[in-house]
Amino acid sequence: MEAESCEADFWRDEVRRFLPDAGGALVDALGYVCCPVCKVLSDVSYEYFCRLPRRWSDEPAMRRAVCRARGFCSAHTWLLARVQGQITIAQVCADVLDAVPTPPAPAEPCPVCRLRALVEKALVEHLGRRLADADARRHYARLPGVCYPHLEQLLRVDLAPGARETLLSCPARGVGRQSPFLCPEERPAGEVDAHR
Ligand SMILES: [Zn+2]
Numbered sequence: 001m002e003a004e005s006c007e008a009d010f011w012r013d014e015v016r017r018f019l020p021d022a023g024g025a026l027v028d029a030l031g032y033v034c035c036p037v038c039k040v041l042s043d044v045s046y047e048y049f050c051r052l053p054r055r056w057s058d059e060p061a062m063r064r065a066v067c068r069a070r071g072f073c074s075a076h077t078w079l080l081a082r083v084q085g086q087i088t089i090a091q092v093c094a095d096v097l098d099a100v101p102t103p104p105a106p107a108e109p110c111p112v113c114r115l116r117a118l119v120e121k122a123l124v125e126h127l128g129r130r131l132a133d134a135d136a137r138r139h140y141a142r143l144p145g146v147c148y149p150h151l152e153q154l155l156r157v158d159l160a161p162g163a164r165e166t167l168l169s170c171p172a173r174g175v176g177r178q179s180p181f182l183c184p185e186e187r188p189a190g191e192v193d194a195h196r
């Protein structure tokens with residue numbers, strides 16, 4: 001029970017660390033011609049690996065979370081290789097391999113995918129609440145809007161009157177998950193070619 005509460009605290013702190021201000025991050029991302037939720041998520045993954053070397057030495061809880069997952073998923077291992085140098089990559093690999101239990105136990109999900117899922121939920125809920133405000137709806141209606149997967153998630157949130165119509169009126173409805181300039185490793189595998 002105590003371990004579960006420690007883990008919940010760890011993930012709550014991770015979200016706070018990478019999304020200290022959901023509203024500010026969304027306002028900034030709304031200035032780009034792409035889905036604002038995808039933009040923030042892409043930034044979070046990149047920032048995660050930028051901060052990794054310092055955190056790896058200073059934060060045992062973060063190191064343990066990566067080791068319990070046996071490292072990262074394929075897409076995020078590629079991103080680690082793009083962002084960090086060989087020494088950091090070698091250190092992570094060595095520590096992850098050292099921590100493999102005997103006999104092997106099931107690995108936890110990729111920590112970056114897990115963080116992104118939590119950040120995504122917070123962003124979608126925040127954007128849904130934001131659209132309760134008429135000025136915010138007018139502003140949003142002039143923008144390209146969110147991608148189809150995030151539109152679907154937003155439509156499942158308890159929205160204020162008028163918000164649903166605003167979301168459906170934006171030109172980006174039905175487009176792919178991310179804008180072409182975002183990191184290709186961040187896209188689901190089936191969507192990569194469609195953006196080339
Ligand atoms: Zn999106």
Ligand SMILES: [Zn+2]
Pocket residue numbers: 072073074075076110111112113114
């Ligand atoms: Zn991942």
